[in-house]
Amino acid sequence: MRTGAAAGHVGYFHEAILYDSDExxxxxxxxxxxxxxxAGEPTVxxxxARNADLVRRALPAGAGVTFLPGGDVYARPTGAIRAYRELLAGHVAAGATQIRIVGELPPVVFGATWDWWARYESAINHAYDEFPLWSMCAYDRRVAPPHxxxxxxxxxxxxAGPDDAHEPTGVYTEPVSYLAEHHPAPLDPLQHTTPAVDLTDPTPARAREAVRAADHGLLSPDGVDDLVMAVSEVVCNALRHGTTPVRVRVWCAADRIVVxxxxxxPGPKDPYAGLLPAGDGSEGGLGLWITHQSCDHVTSHRDADGFTIRLTAGNAHFPV
Structure with missing residues (x-):
């Protein structure tokens, strides 16, 4: 049985908190x-760290609230979706009729990587809708930029506001429509320089070799393997489902590799491509899902010239 503002609601009851003080x-x-x-509901x-400690100290002793390691949960959008779906499924299997979660993204994602976290916030309206979840996503208006x-x-x-206020945003857009829009990510400054590698119609094997050779020990062995696998998946998709020519470019800096x-x-038709494994048989859906778990940032861009995927391994939080 659903309780509180979510009483009578079926599926995911998704709210934001736009706050401007601790109080x-x-x-x-x-x-x-x-x-x-x-209400006897799993409450998470x-x-x-700062806000978790603030809430922990304000709650009664032994309140029965579960605290997650927030930084681990929000490392990558695809990983966050996978982790939360596993958590929710476990609570439902144990008999929960509603689960409450309050969470927040780390402020560092409000910069160069915000595009894929905005996609995450939209996609979870679909990804969690099979669960009796009521969640609140906290955003500090003193920190979060206007966009x-x-x-x-x-x-x-x-x-959600104080005094049990729950007001419609008035501009909410269904995920299928929001995700179909063009939400460009800022160019990495490296893209204004000459690439270390520039290939046309390479085989996946040639693309893998080129990325591995460009690394020069910059990434950890696991990091190189993850990026090589991601590049291979994307090149396979482009050659199999895209339109040639396929162009692969690689840039290297002291703290990251960009491909x-x-x-x-035109790119994939599935609006959830990358964030969820394609459940409708969409071409390339599983490869893009794997890619989003293997890189520190993935962007996609459509324009009159075609479709581009950018993969970043290493520090994706460049100044914007």
């Missing part, structure tokens, strides 16, 4: 968490 955050979060505990906190807050409003159906794969085709 504001606690005024929303504490009643949400204590209400879940009182996935906040960063981030604009995306938050479009990817969350409701805003772009471009073809003349």
């Amino acid at each position: 504001h955050l606690l005024a929303v979060v504490l009643p949400f968490l204590t209400g879940g505990v009182e 906190v996935g906040l960063g 981030v807050l604009a995306d938050v409003a479009r990817t969350h159906p409701r805003i 772009t794969v471009h073809d003349r085709g």
Whole structure:
């Protein structure tokens, strides 16, 4: 049985908290968490260290709230979806009729990698909708840039506020429509320089060799293997499902390797490509899902010249 603002709702009840002080955050979060505990619902906190400690100290001793290691959960969007789906499935299997979670993304993602986290916030409206989940995503208005807050409003159906306020954002956009829009990520500054590798129509094996040779010990052995696998998957998809010519370019810096794969085709049709394994038989769906788990940032871009995927291994948080 659903309780609180989610009473009578079927599926995922997704809200944002747009707060501007510790007092504001606690005024929303504490009643949400204590209400879940009182109702006997699994009640989870996935906040960063500072806010998790703030909430922990404000809760009654032995409140029965589970605290997750927030930094581990939000390393990559695909990993976060996978981890939360496993958590939710476990609680449902144990008999839960509602699960409450409050979480937040680390502020570092509000920069160069925000595009794939905005996609995450939209996609989870679909990815978690089979579960009786009520979650609140906390965003500090003093820290989050205006374009981030604009995306938050479009990817969350409701805003939660003090005094049990739950107001529609008014601009919420269904995931299929939001994800089909063009949300360009900023160019990596390396892309304004001459690439170390520039190949046309390489075989996947040739692309793998080129990326491995360009590394020169920059990445860890596992990091190189992950990037090589991701490049191989993307090149395979481009050659098999895209339109030639396929162009592969590689840039290297002291802290990262950036690879772009471009073809003349329109790219995948599945709006959830990369974030979820394709469940409808979409071509290349599983390879893109694997790629999103193997790199530190993945972007996709469509324009009149075709479709480009950019893969970053290493530090993806360059200044923007």
